[in-house]
Every structure is written in structure tokens, then in C-alpha cells.
Amino acid sequence: MDIFVILEDNHGSVHKMSIEAIVAAQSLNGSISAIVIGENHKDLASEVSSFNLKEILTVNNSLVESYSADGYTEVLHHIINQKKPDLIICGHTYQTRDYIPRLSARNDIPFIPDVIEIKDNLYIKQVLNSKLNASCSSDSGTLIISVQSAAFNGEDIEEGTPLINPFEIQINSEKVRSTSETPFIEDAGDIDLESADILVSIGRGIEKKENLQIGFDLAKTLGAEVSASRPVVDAGWLESYRQVGSSGASVSPKLYLALGISGAIQHVVGMKGSKFILAINKDPDSPLFEISDYAIIGDVLEIVPKLNQALQDL
Amino acid sequence: MKIAVLVKQVPGSESSLPINFDQNWIDEEQVSFVMNPPDNYAIEEALLIKEKLGSGEVVIISKGPNRVQKIIREGLAKGADRGIHLFEEGHNTDPLASAKSFSKIMKSENFDLILSGLQSDDLGLSQTGVLIGEMLGYSTATLVVETMIKGNSLKVKRELESGWFQWVSFPFPASISIQSGLNSPRYPSLKGIMGAKRKEIRIISENEHSDSSKQQYIEKISLPTANKKTEIIEGDSEETIDRIINILKSEIKVL
Numbered sequence: 001m002d003i004f005v006i007l008e009d010n011h012g013s014v015h016k017m018s019i020e021a022i023v024a025a026q027s028l029n030g031s032i033s034a035i036v037i038g039e040n041h042k043d044l045a046s047e048v049s050s051f052n053l054k055e056i057l058t059v060n061n062s063l064v065e066s067y068s069a070d071g072y073t074e075v076l077h078h079i080i081n082q083k084k085p086d087l088i089i090c091g092h093t094y095q096t097r098d099y100i101p102r103l104s105a106r107n108d109i110p111f112i113p114d115v116i117e118i119k120d121n122l123y124i125k126q127v128l129n130s131k132l133n134a135s136c137s138s139d140s141g142t143l144i145i146s147v148q149s150a151a152f153n154g155e156d157i158e159e160g161t162p163l164i165n166p167f168e169i170q171i172n173s174e175k176v177r178s179t180s181e182t183p184f185i186e187d188a189g190d191i192d193l194e195s196a197d198i199l200v201s202i203g204r205g206i207e208k209k210e211n212l213q214i215g216f217d218l219a220k221t222l223g224a225e226v227s228a229s230r231p232v233v234d235a236g237w238l239e240s241y242r243q244v245g246s247s248g249a250s251v252s253p254k255l256y257l258a259l260g261i262s263g264a265i266q267h268v269v270g271m272k273g274s275k276f277i278l279a280i281n282k283d284p285d286s287p288l289f290e291i292s293d294y295a296i297i298g299d300v301l302e303i304v305p306k307l308n309q310a311l312q313d314l
Numbered sequence: 315m316k317i318a319v320l321v322k323q324v325p326g327s328e329s330s331l332p333i334n335f336d337q338n339w340i341d342e343e344q345v346s347f348v349m350n351p352p353d354n355y356a357i358e359e360a361l362l363i364k365e366k367l368g369s370g371e372v373v374i375i376s377k378g379p380n381r382v383q384k385i386i387r388e389g390l391a392k393g394a395d396r397g398i399h400l401f402e403e404g405h406n407t408d409p410l411a412s413a414k415s416f417s418k419i420m421k422s423e424n425f426d427l428i429l430s431g432l433q434s435d436d437l438g439l440s441q442t443g444v445l446i447g448e449m450l451g452y453s454t455a456t457l458v459v460e461t462m463i464k465g466n467s468l469k470v471k472r473e474l475e476s477g478w479f480q481w482v483s484f485p486f487p488a489s490i491s492i493q494s495g496l497n498s499p500r501y502p503s504l505k506g507i508m509g510a511k512r513k514e515i516r517i518i519s520e521n522e523h524s525d526s527s528k529q530q531y532i533e534k535i536s537l538p539t540a541n542k543k544t545e546i547i548e549g550d551s552e553e554t555i556d557r558i559i560n561i562l563k564s565e566i567k568v569l
């Protein structure tokens with residue numbers, strides 16, 4: 001089986017999830033080619049040059065110096081047509097979400113995203129907000145999959161001595177319709193979630209803005225900082241710099257106290273490194289309970305004020 | 315500007331999700347459905363664009379069984395002009411085949427702009443709007459958190475990972491996927507709800523749109539297995555509070 005792994009340029013170095021994608025490929029029986037694209041192709045190739053790969057294909061073309069969905073689709077469309085791999089693997093990053101579906105449609109190859117496990121030609125992914133798993137299959141000759149962050153462990157990488165081969169490609173400049181400006185970070189706010197010892201994190205289970213106060217009161221008593229899940233920020237109840245998750249902060253406090261947070265993967269990737277996780281949720285099947293040390297089944301609106309009172313009475 | 319908004323009906327975040335008899339999906343009889351949350355933001359963005367330009371048409375499109383007409387009506391009640399319902403029994407697990415269905419019907423409409431949600435809460439495929447864009451030869455962008463129209467081109471702010479953003483510009487026609495939180499979705503007014511009853515929903519039968527090239531399936535649905543030892547504490551009694559305090563004090567040692 002010929003497996004291609006597409007590596008992502010993350011501000012000049014190989015994206016962590018691309019390394020995990022190589023580990024996923026190495027867990028299967030096949031010969032692996034890694035693809036690097038863009039102005040940093042040399043650095044990226046050298047970063048993976050001690051890994052067990054058959055070859056590293058480097059693509060350097062003025063139209064794909066930096067990322068664009070149009071340019072990447074065009075390049076990979078040609079590589080796949082020419083080399084005909086059986087399986088293409090990448091990390092389920094924001095960038096692959098942006099262009100892999102284009103490639104899938106262009107080459108008529110199915111794309112199974114966000115895979116957490118590969119077993120007997122079945123690709124297991126989470127569905128229904130991480131509450132259930134689906135074992136997916138495909139009878140297509142070629143398949144693209146992306147793997148979820150941390151589903152495969154980057155430290156399991158096998159060593160080897162790959163060849164480095166440039167892949168020459170002509171791209172018609174009319175194919176690249178978009179222009180991208182330089183990426184930027186927005187105002188970070190004046191609190192530092194990353195260095196907080198305790199986080200009281202508020203989810204949609206808080207139900208309404210007026211109820212946020214019970215979270216702040218508890219945080220004050222515990223000397224904690226307040227963080228939140230995305231819906232709380234989307235609703236405008238809290239500032240965006242308090243958001244934890246794939247599009248917010250990654251935190252690893254000593255205690256992460258989750259109030260009415262269900263445990264969708266995009267939230268979990270930002271907080272699963274916490275030393276202790278204590279979650280309060282009225283739903284006994286909340287996925288966050290699966291990674292919690294303490295699962296308190298109950299109503300945050302009742303428990304939190306009582307807990308705060310009891311702590312103050314100590 | 316002629317704008318299409320794709321809206322999907324998905325199980326609500328508080329719905330029960332019993333696995334069906336064949337163990338290949340959930341028993342939908344026992345599920346309560348809502349509009350996929352980012353799709354609601356996509357409708358709002360379409361209405362805002364139309365209002366800003368002062369002219370145009372917003373068309374709500376959904377594929378699924380008859381129940382999906384509820385969310386099409388929701389869009390019409392908020393101010394969209396008409397709806398298209400691609401009728402489908404059960405549900406499709408193959409995003410490419412699904413996008414081919416949409417493309418077949420949407421091609422002749424010549425939309426300038428297609429808005430979709432970045433990801434559905436049920437299947438989480440995160441690709442349908444982009445697939446359709448490629449099939450129709452449109453520009454595409456994902457995870458859009460702001461839109462700006464400049465003549466014949468569209469400029470969008472895209473969310474990248476870990477708090478990074480980027481502005482990207484491209485020409486119309488375009489298909490873009492919307493990230494939640496970019497606007498504040500309106501509620502339908504009473505007048506809107508009454509008016510929606512008179513708006514057209516074109517129903518397209520399965521054999522008019524469906525594509526037989528299925529290549530992707532769900533073989534089995536199962537419960538995730540926990541890999542951490544979790545202590546379960548139940549109720550909001552005094553005992554619970556005592557136990558939590560004990561944990562904070564002697565196990566996590568933060569008091």
C-alpha cells in the first residue's frame with residue numbers, strides 16, 4: 001500500500017499533528033511518502049529526514065510559496081493523479097479543513113475527517129458532539145483521512161533514512177484566485193489563562209448571562225481565573241481571550257473545574273493536559289466525564305452557590 | 315446578490331441519542347432536532363449582506379426527510395425569500411455523494427454566494443460547503459468570522475488555530491463556511507412567522523437529485539470507552555458538597 005502524508009507548515013516548522021499523521025501511517029503496512037509544500041520546504045524536509053519514510057517529496061513553486069486553498073488543491077491534484085497513492089493522511093487541522101475537501105471533490109476521492117483510530121480497514125471517528133463513535137468504511141480505491149489531534153502519539157515515531165526528491169510542477173497562475181494577507185493574533189486581553197493554577201471554566205450549561213456571577217464568585221473564593229467554552233464567548237457573555245479550546249487557549253492548570261461543559265473535542269484539546277479535572281454536569285453521559293477525575297452529576301446552578309458558601313464557611 | 319444558505323437539521327445538544335437496532339445510527343424516533351448551530355449564524359450573515367446591499371435574494375436549502383422543512387421555515391420567518399427542500403429518506407453518510415446532490419440542483423440557480431456551517435454537529439464531516447464550491451468551480455474559504463464585499467470580490471477574515479486570524483480575498487462566485495459567533499442571529503418576529511407561511515418551498519424528489527455514486531459508509535455506531543478512572547459523585551446534597559471540599563483539600567490540595 002502506498003501512503004502519502006501531507007505535512008503542514010506551522011509558522012516555519014512541521015505541525016505537531018503532521019508528525020502524528022506520520023505515526024498513523026507507520027502503524028499501517030505500507031510505504032510512506034511525505035509531501036512538503038512552500039517556501040519552507042527545505043526546513044520542513046530536514047525536520048522529518050530522520051523518520052522512517054520511503055521518500056520526502058518537496059514542492060517549491062512561486063504560486064504556492066505560502067498557503068492558499070486554490071494552490072494546494074492544484075498541486076496535490078497533480079501529485080495524486082501522477083503517483084496514485086492508496087491512502088492520503090494528514091492532521092485534522094484548520095488548514096486541511098480548508099483545502100482537503102477541494103481535493104476530495106476535484107479527484108473524486110472520499111475524505112473521512114477527524115479519525116481517532118484505524119482498525120481492520122475501519123476508520124473510527126467521533127460523531128454527535130463526541131457522544132458516540134462511528135466506524136466508517138469506504139470502497140473507493142483511494143481514500144483521504146485526517147487524524148484528530150493527539151489520537152496518535154508523536155513520540156512513537158520510527159526512525160529511518162528517507163530520500164528527498166523535488167516534485168516539479170507547472171501551475172497556471174489563473175488557478176490561484178485568492179490573495180492572503182499575513183496571519184495575525186488579536187488582542188490577547190489582560191489575563192493569563194495559561195499560567196493560572198485553578199480555572200473555573202463556564203459552559204453553556206450556565207444557561208444565561210446573569211448566572212455567570214456564580215462562576216466568578218466561586219473563582220474568587222478559590223483564587224481561580226475564569227475561562228469559558230466557545231458558546232459562552234459566541235453569545236457575547238465573556239471576552240474571547242477567556243476561551244479554551246482549539247481556537248482559543250491551551251491550558252494545563254492544576255485544577256480545571258468545568259461548569260456545564262459537554263466535552264466536545266474542540267474544547268477538550270485545549271484542556272486535557274490539566275492535572276485534575278473536576279466536571280459538574282447534569283447529564284451523566286456528558287463526554288467530558290470520560291476524561292474527568294471527578295464527575296459530579298448535578299445542576300451547576302444549585303451546586304456552585306452551595307459549594308461557594310461552604311468554602312467561605314470553612 | 316443571490317445567496318444560498320445550507321441549513322442542516324441535527325440532534326439538539328440535550329437530546330437523548332439511543333443507538334438504533336441495526337447499530338449503524340441513532341434511533342431518530344427518540345431524538346429532538348434543531349438547526350445546526352453555525353448554520354443559524356450563516357442565515358444571519360446572509361440576511362445582513364442582503365440588507366447592506368439593499369437588494370438580493372436569500373434562499374434556504376436543506377436536504378433530509380420532511381422534518382427539515384421546520385428549519386427552512388425558521389429561515390423564511392427570519393426574512394429569507396424562499397426555500398428548497400431536497401427530500402431524502404433517512405440520512406446520507408457519504409459527503410461527496412451528498413455534495414453532488416446539492417450541486418446538481420444548485421448549478422442552474424447560479425448563486426453568487428453559498429454560505430454553509432463549518433461543521434455539522436451530527437456527522438462532523440466539515441466539508442460539505444467546500445465540496446459544493448469545488449464542484450461548481452467557485453472560490454472557497456472556511457472558518458469565516460467576518461465578511462466584507464468589495465465590488466466583484468469578497469474579503470473574509472478566517473479563523474486559524476490558537477487565536478490566529480487571516481484576511482483572504484477572492485472573486486465571486488464563492489462558497490464559504492461560517493464559524494459560530496460572527497454575528498448575533500435574530501429571532502423571527504411574529505410578522506415574519508406569519509409571512510413565512512406564504513413563502514415558497516420547492517420540494518425536490520429523491521430521484522431528481524440523488525447521486526448513486528456512494529463510496530463512504532458508517533458500519534457501526536458505538537459508545538466511546540473511557541480510559542481514565544473517574545469518581546462519580548451524584549446529587550446536590552450536603553454530602554456532595556462535603557465530598558468536593560474534601561477532594562479540593564486532601565486530594566488535589568488547592569485549599
Ligand SMILES: Cc1cc2nc3c(=O)[nH]c(=O)nc-3n(C[C@H](O)[C@H](O)[C@H](O)COP(=O)(O)OP(=O)(O)OC[C@H]3O[C@@H](n4cnc5c(N)ncnc54)[C@H](O)[C@@H]3O)c2cc1C
Binds near residue numbers: 202204229262264280
Ligand atoms: C473548528 C471548531 C473550533 C471550535 N473551537 C472551540 C474552542 O476553541 N473552544 C470551545 O469550547 N469550543 C469550540 N468549538 C465548539 C465545540 O464543538 C462545542 O460546540 C462547544 O465546546 C460546546 O460548548 P459547551 O460544552 O459549553 O456547550 P454544550 O455542548 O451545549 O454543552 C452544555 C452542557 O451543559 C450541561 N448542562 C446544561 N444545563 C446544566 C445545568 N443547569 N447544570 C449542569 N449542567 C448543565 C449539558 O448537559 C451539556 O453537557 C469549536 C468547534 C469547531 C467546529
Ligand SMILES: Nc1ncnc2c1ncn2[C@@H]1O[C@H](COP(=O)(O)O)[C@@H](O)[C@H]1O
Binds near residue numbers: 320353435
Ligand atoms: N443535509 C444537509 N442539508 C443542508 N445543509 C447541509 C446538509 N449537510 C451538510 N450541510 C451544510 O454543510 C455544513 C457542514 O456539514 P458537514 O460537512 O456535514 O460537517 C452544515 O453546517 C450545513 O451548512
